Amino acid sequence: MSPSPAQLQHLFHPDHLDGYVDAMRLGVDHLAATMRRLTGPATGVQPEQAAKPIADVDLDAPLGDAAEALAEMSRVYLDDAIWFHDPTYAAHLNCPVVLPALLAEVFVSAVNSSLDTFDQSVGGTFVERHLVDWTNGRIGFGRGADGIFTSGGTQSNLQGLHLARDRALARTAHGGPHALSRLRILASADAHFSVQKSARLLGLGADAVVAVPVGPDRRMDVDALAGALDDLAAYGLSPMAVVATAGTTDFGAIDPLAAIAELCRRHDTWLHVDAAYGGGLLVSPTRRHLLVGIEHADSVTVDYHKTWFQPVSASALLVRDGRHLGHVTWNADYLNPKDAAHPNQVDKSLQTTRRFDALKLWLTLRTMGPDTIGAYVDTVVDLARDAYDALADDPYLELCAEPGLSTLVLRYRPAGMSEDEADLLAPRIRQVVYERGTAMVAATKVNGRCWLKLTLLNPLATLDDVLSVTGRLVEVGRELTEEAAA
Structure with missing residues (x-):
């Protein structure tokens, strides 16, 4: 049965633009009204509470009215959403987003360009390519980069290691069915979990990722890396890639990139730099030097939806020699034939259909400029350092390490409390703080011990905001300790 004219009015079309404008206004007003009522980053709702109202919705019975649908959406989602813009949100690597990027989202969604082929995107193809070239310039890559x-960072890391794997296999003198089993990836013990995940997806063995120790500053130990590379050669194994991290998830530590790059050159090994977190330093007016050596990488991950303050999703894989991207190329006559007259981005991508996420960064740069983004990065890094200094003598809190970027790893542990007691308290403190809706922090483990983590990515947050969060951690810690003693 064909849809009725009333049903067709839901399609985005020139005849329906008045309806589109009304719907957008209704949605923006609804969102603004919601945000004006917020009193914290979360409401503390538990999984079972969140699941039930959604399970009760009959998706075969439409409401037929946008206002009613928005009201229902608030009940099942928005009323209990996590708000990353709140200055007391300090959990994961989620950032508040800039207005030019939100403006771009209107066009990304409505026009719905797909960036796989030129004939689905036209100018979008070259906007993305120009931004790739610009980022490569910031990294220090020369001609031929792409x-x-x-x-996101997981996909960028996967593709970077995919290129490294295929390069290693093409260069191996042995080949054969056992070639994969001899490949190894070296990464610090604090590297992102997507390195192990990528190894599995790439068909490597469970022991393919070699964890290189970190020093007291949580950076990769270069001497240990040198020893590990020598050991691989001694055992007839092949170093497929070294993954250096520019901003570890827990500590924001930046591995010594220049020294690692020299070892990779000496061993003729692919260097992948995971700068998903620290990539924002590329536009920092004062801290760009922290990434010295990144220009020697073979591939680099940058997440614009972290320290570039873009909405999810926006990430990129950058390569020093664009010819390596050919490892992911596959031609189809109906999409990207070998004799195509126009450039097709799908030739370089693991994805086929792709959103025009580059437009968000484009409008951000054209409206605000890179220096403003870099100033935001400097602000949150300064905030983490200020908070670390302010908490250094706190009698109730134990600090794990100095911040490398904008994270603080700490826990409630007053004098006389054992590590075992602190281990038991940390997750309970985090849960109570979440349930009260007054703040949000993350959890992690360091050397098997439980810690709490503050991830500071809000340029509007102040030292007082951070200290109010840590004050709540202490308050809850004291309450739980007193309850246990009663």
């Missing part, structure tokens, strides 16, 4: 936008 890259592609991706869904």
Whole structure:
């Protein structure tokens, strides 16, 4: 049965623009009204409470009215959403987003360009390519560099290691069915979990990732890396890639990139730099030097939806020699034939259909400029340092390490409390703070011990905001300790 004219009015079309404008206004007003009522980053709702109202919705019975649908959406989602813009949100690597990027989202969604082929995107193809070239310039890559936008750091890391794997296999003198089993990836013990995940997806063995120790500053130990590379050669194994991290998830530590790059050159090994977190330093007016050596990488991950303050998703894989991207190329006559007259981005991507996420960064740069983004990065890094200094003598809190970027790892542990007691308290403190809706922090483990983590990515947050969060951690810690003693 064909849809009725009333049903067709839901399609985005020139005849329906008045309806589109009304719907957008209704949605923006609804969102603004919601945000004006917020009193914290979370409401503390538990999984079972969140799941039930959604399970009760009959998706075969539409409400037929946008206002009613928005009201229902608030009940099942928005009323209990996590708000990253709140200055007391300090959990994961989630950032508040800039207005020019939100403006771009209107066009990204409505026009719905797909960035796989030129004939689905036209100018979008070259906007993305120009941003890739610009980022490569910031990294320090020369002519011949290239890259592609991706869904996030995990995909960027996967593709970077995919290129490294295929390069290693093409160069191996042995080949054969056992070639994969001899490949190894070296990464610090604090590297992102997507390195192990990528190894599995790439068909490597469970022991393919070699964890290189970190020093007291949580950076990769270069001497240990040198020893590990020598050991691989002694055992007839092949170092497929070294992954250096520019901003570890827990500590924001930046591995010594220049020294690692020299070892990779000496061993003729692919260097992938995971700068998903620290990539914002590329536009920092004062801290760009922290990434010295990144220009020697073979591939680099940058997440614009972290320290560039873009909405999810916006990431990129950048490569020093664009010819390596050919390892992911596959031609189809109906999409990207070998004799295509126009450039097709799908030739460089693990994805086929892709959103025009590059437009968000484009409008951000054209409206605000890179220096403003860099100033935001400096602000949150300064905030983490100020908070660390302010908490250094706190009698109730134990600090794990100095911040490398904008994270603080700490826990409630007053004098006389054992590590075992602190281990038991940390997750309970985090849960109570979440349930009260007054703040949000993350949890992690360091050397098997439980810690709490503050991730500071809000340029509007102040030292007082951070200290109010840590004050709540202490308050809850004291309450739980007193309850246990009663």
